[in-house]
Amino acid sequence: xxxxxxxxxxxxxxxxxxxxxxxxxxxxxxxxxxxxxxxxxxxxxxxxxxxxxxxxxxxxxxxxxxxxxxxxxxxxxxxxxxxxxxxxxxxxxxxxxxxxxxxxxxxxxxxxxxxxxxxxxxxxxxxxxxxxxxxxxxxxxxxxxxxxxxxxxxxxxxxxxxxxxxxxxxx
Ligand code: CO
Numbered sequence: 001x002x003x004x005x006x007x008x009x010x011x012x013x014x015x016x017x018x019x020x021x022x023x024x025x026x027x028x029x030x031x032x033x034x035x036x037x038x039x040x041x042x043x044x045x046x047x048x049x050x051x052x053x054x055x056x057x058x059x060x061x062x063x064x065x066x067x068x069x070x071x072x073x074x075x076x077x078x079x080x081x082x083x084x085x086x087x088x089x090x091x092x093x094x095x096x097x098x099x100x101x102x103x104x105x106x107x108x109x110x111x112x113x114x115x116x117x118x119x120x121x122x123x124x125x126x127x128x129x130x131x132x133x134x135x136x137x138x139x140x141x142x143x144x145x146x147x148x149x150x151x152x153x154x155x156x157x158x159x160x161x162x163x164x165x166x167x168x169x170x171x
Contacts, residue, residue, distance in 0.1 A: 001035040001049045003092045006143070006163050011093055014141035015047050015054040018074045021116035025055070029072045029114060032057045037064050041092045043131045045138030048093050056135040060128050069128070071121065073111040076136055080108035085126055089134060089144050097159050099152045101144050103130045 004010055018025065028051060036044040036057055043058035059070040083105030090098045107123040109132055123129035134144055145156065 001031050003035065003039055003044070003048050004050055005167065006094050006145075006160070007167050008093075010050050010052070011047055011138070011143070012141040013047060013052055015045070015052050015139045017054050018112070021074070021112070021114060025074075026114050028053075029055065029057055033059075033070065033072075036092075037062075039092050043135045044092065045135045047138055047141070054139045056132075056139065058128075058131050058135060060125070060131060072114055073109065073121065073132075073135075074113065074116075076109050076111040076121075076132070076139070078104075078107055078133070078136065079110045079120070080106075082106040087126070087130060089130065091134070091144055093138075094143070094145065094160075094163065097145070097156050097163075099144065099148050099156050101130075101134075101147050101152075102149075103133045105129060107132060109136075 032044050032049060035049060042060055042062040043056065046053045046055040054075045056073050059067060061069055081104040084102055085105045086100045086102045088098050089101045105126045107129045109121045111119055111121065113119050123132055
């Protein structure tokens with residue numbers, strides 16, 4: 001599984017709602033979790049690996065040695081949110097870019113698990129809430145760089161252009 005890098009057009013397409021729950025979906029989620037650890041991420045959305053589904057995986061510890069926070073969310077939807085806060089974010093699809101993004105501090109998310117059962121995830125820690133929002137954005141084809149203030153956008157502009165040049169050179 002390879003993580004697509006900006007500006008790969010697949011990233012903008014986001015994901016379709018998941019309708020089939022079975023071994024194939026579980027296998028995809030397992031492979032995404034492996035890819036997330038391999039790349040050193042704390043979250044990964046299916047469109048980032050070229051799979052156009054509303055599927056995301058996360059682990060706030062980012063560590064294989066602490067998998068207690070590992071989650072797989074299908075068709076996630078934010079149903080409650082509270083508070084706003086800026087903090088630094090990065091993205092596996094935007095190597096070398098870190099920027100301040102304003103996000104909700106607390107969330108409740110409704111989602112389906114890998115069996116297609118309705119679940120809710122309460123995010124009372126800002127870090128977890130931030131990861132979930134970042135990954136849900138990917139499912140809609142939205143990037144963290146879309147949410148920057150004008151000043152932050154300007155600050156990362158050169159780096160974005162660099163990624164665009166590298167993409168063109170690979171194509
Ligand atoms: Co990302």
